[in-house]
Each structure stands twice: as C-alpha cells, then as structure tokens.
Amino acid sequence: MKIKEYKDEKTGESIFCAKHSSGLEIRVAPKQDYDSSYALFAVKYGSIDTYLGKEDGSYEKIPEGTAHFLEHKLFESEELDAFELFAKTGAQANAYTSFDLTAYLFKGSDKIETSLGYLLDFVQSPYFTAETVRKEQGIIGQEIRMYQDLPEWAVHLNLLKCLYRENPVRIDIAGTQDSIAQIDDKLLYSIYDTYYNPSNMILSFAGNVDPQAIFDQVSKAIKRKKKPVPARVFKPEPKGVLSDYIEQKLPVGQKTFLLGFKEELKKPEITIQEEMASSVMLEALFGKSTPFFKKLIDEGLAEMDFGGFMFNGFGYSVACIGGTADDPKKVAALVKEEIKKAKKNGLDKAAVDRAIKKMYGMSIGVYDSVASAANQQLYLYFNGYKPFAELETIRKLTYKQVNDRLSALIEKSSALSVIVPESQE
C-alpha cells in the first residue's frame, strides 16, 4: 500500500492517503497535541439511493428510508452490540445518514486502537433478524415524527418537493412510517452486500497518532474483497418546477421561509470551484455586510437569521436564501430583484473580495477540530477531490468565477417554501 502525504504549507496541516487493495480509501490527519481522536467509516450510500442495483445491470426500487434504517441496524450484532463495545473504551460512538452518504464514527481519547478495532469490526459485521428489524420500526417512527415537527426541516423538504420531480432528494432521509414498514432483514442484507464494499467506502481518521499505525491496523482489518458497485443513476431534471410556492401550517411562533433556485445540471455534480463560487456569490449578495441585509433589518422585513447557502449533491444543486420574516413573498421578490440587478451590473467587487476572505477563514477553521477535519475528507473523497482541494480552490477563486455563477440563479426554476404559524388548539 503506497502512502502519500499531502501538505498544506500555509496551515501546516498534513493528510496521509492510501488506497487499500480492497479499494478502500484511507485518509489520516495527524493532529499533534490533540487529546481527542475522531474516526469515520463511511459508505457512499445515502437516502437518494432509492434503487438496489442487480448483478444483471437492472435496478429495483426499494422503500424510502432504507439507507437510514440500515445505519440504525448495523449497530447490532449477534453478540455484543456496538454500543456495548464502545462502553468499554469510553469512546462516544454514533452514526448519521445524509442524502449522499452514511457514516459511522467515534470520538475518543483513550484506547484508540481498541475503539478503531470496534468501528472496523461492527461496520463489517451485519446482523439483521426479522425481530430486530421490527423493534427498530418503533424507534425510527419516533425519529421521523420528531423531524416532521421541526420547522427548519419541513421548510427545506417542502422546497425540494417543489423543485425536484425525479431526484430522490425530494424524499425524507428517514422515509415515512409506511415506507419503513416494508423494510425487512433480507433487503438490508442485499443493500449491505451490494453497496458496503470497501471500494465504495472511506476510513477517515484525525487525531494525535502515528499515521503508519492507523494504516497498518486498517489494512489488516478489511475483510471484504474489491467488487464493482452499481453506479448511481443520473436522471436529468426537467426544466422548471413542480410548483413555485408551498406553504405549511405548523404550531410555530414565526413565519420562516426558504427560497430556492434550482440549477440546470448538465452533469450530475457541480465542481468544488462552482460550489465555493456560489457560496461566495450568495454572501456577496445577501451577507450581513451588504446594504441589502441592512435594509431588510431596518424596514422590519427580516431577522438576523437571514442569509444564503448552497445545497448540492448528486443530481441536485440549489442556491437557498431564507430566514424568518413576516412577509416572505415580499422578501422573495426583493431577493429576485437584487439578483436581476447583479446580473445586469455585475456583483460588487469589494463585496466579493470580502466574501472570499471570509470563506478562506472559515475553510481553515475546519481544521481546528478533529471532527470537522475528518468529516471534510468524506466530502472531498466522495466527490473525487484530493485533500485540501477546498483550500486551493478558495485561494485561487476569482471575481469572474464568482460572478459567472449568477447564471445558475434562474427565476423560472425557483420556488418559495413557507412555514406559517398554526394557532394553538
């Protein structure tokens, strides 16, 4: 196994990378003087993967929420559950499922080798039975309901439902009560066997360790052989939106909104440069140091939580602008007007320069914590980037690149999602 060191001169950070014969990517960020270590074992399989690829090249539809369900169940084993193992080292173990990936992790400061052994072992040892699957349906059912009551989640998901007809990003990560009722142990094994192959996974580690020791331990522990994994299917979205406005009543105190501009994608994913340029563009247009922001506050139209962010992944890319507001339609109209103005006159050069500086500072801040440094590698690897690609991108980002991203904001492909207070019974 050839180990390569990537070094970022300005921050002094190093990341060691290697490709195991099984296809597993291993990345280690040594963090001297840190008390804690953080490890992630992740698979490129998330809630947007709603199909099971078969050996004959065909695809079978699976219930919504399967990736997340599998995440919950992988913690169980025939003998000691993963949680019981980690209790012996004191490490905090957890997992999460996003639209694009599933990650298993621990944070620990003592007996790291033992904890890493547990992580590698439990993720590679599936154990599902009809009974344990049934038991989990109650727990996940409560998790689904908890999210349904959260306005920030509802406003986001409702927006995606308006923007996307094909892409499964429009469905809830955890699925629905009905969809998870269709999941059984056989399906979980099929998904596991198909997608949890080392060639579709990464082991990312950050902590005060000798990188070589991590590489040695991981490479010995990998059990499965390399096998091709069915590719994600990219179905281009039709232009336009299903609906340009959606409103839901919830028992909240304030109206909240999210305005989204769907990008017309020619290939499944935008590049890291396009993504960062878009984030800078949104900051230059709507950040706290813009006169636009001040106007909204002064005129009582928005709150301090007003702002924009990028939401993108495989087959989807949305520039989002949102916050709390009494009259979301009015704020949305002003936002669209501001975008039109920028398209006509170009973005304010000084605002773009400031936003780049701000993003540079934030990008470096990621390496402050073992958790964010390790998580950053998942994002980079699964999107085909080497370590520090984001720092190189932000350092080279130009005004033109940022300004060009205005073209991704298409009014006809935008929708407004609003949560309005429902009075108490």
Added chain:
Amino acid sequence: MFVSNNAAPGVRVVNVATDKFKTDIIEISVAVPLDENAAANALLTALLTRTCKAYPDFTALNAKLDELYGASVDSYVSKTGDAQVLSFYARCLDDRFALDGERVREECVKLLLGMLFEPNVKNSSFGKEALATEKRLLINNIKAELDDKQTYALKKCTELMCSGEPYGRPACGTIEEVESVRMSDVYAAWKNILKTGLFHIVAVGNFDAGELSGIFAKKFEKIDREPCEINTVFLKKGLHFKRGVEQFPMKQGKLVFGFRTGMEAPGDNISAVRVAVDILGGGTYSKLFANVREKMSLAYYCSARLIESKGIMFVQSGIDTEKEKQVSTAIINQLDDLRNGKFDDETIAASKLALRERFTLSTPGMICNWYKSFILNDEIKTPEEVADGIDKVTKEDICEAAKKLSIDKIYMLEAVESEAETVED
C-alpha cells in the same frame, strides 16, 4: 490555564494558552442577578454588539469582520444558576494564517472592548430606532422559542418548577417586559453591568495573560466597582408536585420530568450526582436508553440532563401522546432500579469513562465553554480534576445520590391532530 483576579474587583481573567488551534477565542461574560431587569439587559447586550463608537454603522462593522477573515464578534444571553449571564465574544483566525500579515486577534479584541466600553451612545441614548429594531428582533426570538418543541417543553417545565425562584424567569425576560423597556432603562443597565456585574473573561489561543489583565485593569480604572453577589436558591426536595400540559397540532408529544437533585449548594456532592444522572440517562449504556428506547421501543430519545448550577435535573423524551403513562412508569421504574442498586459495575465503569471523554475538550469553543461555566464559582477546576473526582465515586454514593432525586414537576406537550393541510399553488 492561568487565572488572574488582579484587574479589578469582581473581574477574573482565565487564560488557556495554546497554539494548537487555527482560531482564537475570547469571551467576556458578565453575571448579574436574574430579575426584572432581564429584558433591559438583554436589549443592551444586543445593542452593544450591533454597532460601536468606532463602527457606528452596522454594515461597515460587518464589512470589517469579513475583512478579518470572517471573524465573529457577537453576544448572547444565558442563565447560570440564579444569574443572568451576558456574554460578548470574539472568535477569529489566528494571525499565523492571515494572508497579508494582519493582526487579526488584536483588532478583534479592540473591537470587542470598544463595544462594551465605548458604545455608540449619544446623550445617554443608543438611538430610538436602534432600540425599536432590537425590541422587534428580541420579541421575535422569544416567539420563535415555540419552534423547537423539545426546547420549549424544557423551558416551560423550568418556569413551572422554579416559578418562585429567579431561575424560573426567562433569560431575556418576557415579551411584555421587553415591550416596556425604555431607553433610560437600557442606559442604566449599561452603567449597572460595568459597576456591579461579575466579569469572567476566558481566552483560548495565543493570548498573553498578563497583557489581558492589564487591558482590563485600564478599562475599569475609572469605574467605581461594587460587584454584586449572587446566591442561587437550592431546593433540597420537590414538595408540591404538579403536571403542566399544553396541546399542539403536531406529530410527537414531548414529556419533561423536572427533578430536584438534593444538592444544597453549588458543587454539593457533585461527583456522585453527575454519575447518578449519567447512569440514569446519559450515554447508550444508561438505563433510559437501554430500556425505554432499545428494549421498549417507546422513544428515539429519552435522556437525563443535570443543571449543575441550580441543582436540578430534567428527563426528556419525545413520545406518542397516548403512551405518556407507559413512558412515565418506565422512567420511574428505571429510577427505582438506580436507587436500589440494580446496575452492574460495568455500567459504572462505562459511565466514568464516558464522562471523562465528554470532558476531553477538543475545540477552542469547548474549552471556552468549560471555563465559562465556573463564572459563579470561587474555584475553577480543570476537566482532569473533575474527572478524577468522578473516579472516586462508589456504587453506594450513586445509590445515595439517586435516592435524593425527587420529582418536582412534569410538563407534557400533547400532540393533537392537525386540521391544516399543505397548500401548493
């Protein structure tokens, strides 16, 4: 960690010198009694960080922060024991990573101090419009507390349980209190915190302790300090049991149990109390997780949390409304088992290890929060000292501490059917 009390009476500087991080953080926390002035203090806190004498314009101030690589200089209000705590912080990229040799840290500290000591005040006024805006923003924030039902239920349980104590007040006052604040109240609040507030400053990063202490000595030179005294009320037992209830059109009910821990003063029997609370409802090895979630599948989360500064504990869970009795019984049964010593040595060991791990602070923000929590204590302890205290706790200590846990109040948010539908057009 270095502590200096020399700057002025009631002014303490805690410096954690380290260069392992990419960012530096300094937080100035000011404790005052939590009373009818809470709303004026909260408005003051916001006004002080929105502009200052050096940057009277909000937009220009934020442009400056962007230039400083996206530094945050901001404030927030919280409660510690029966004190209201106003916190002002600066978080910035360390000078080593600045691209043009800027002195980021120095500039941020200057800005932060300017906000507190040289605000944007003319003729004892922060500006009529500025105050009106802050009132609107604060009132909207208070209304928005309804949005997250888990936090809202906890807040309502606290208010019900501590209704006769300062801690029962909301940290930023009520909507009515905010509305009735006059400009003279805000100005008086500013003078008052400088004269009587307990100043507790925590710095993490490349700060110099002596220099910081000197800076604050100079700032307080002309202020006639009379530091206030804050004596938090500790009730040994819950005496008048009550159940509060509210109904909302939502998917999941929220159950909160409020307990008195038997602590009679800050730090009283704290190590045993911490372990008892943790074994009841801390990590995945805890009784509530293992039984209410994993065995009975009644909840996605069911956990216990200790409010050390007030000697109270909450058990929180998201449940089906009709199962409240079943869940309550399960919680009480688990508590009884804890009191009767029905837990093994492995669980005690797991809890001690997990607590030590939780005290392993791995970011500047976590370190800052740790030392900030000692704002009302004479003695400041390192995470290792606290963890060592916990290691000495015996099974008998845990059972004794558990026996002193007494239920005071229950608060239930009942989920009822919503008649509202999602509207698209």
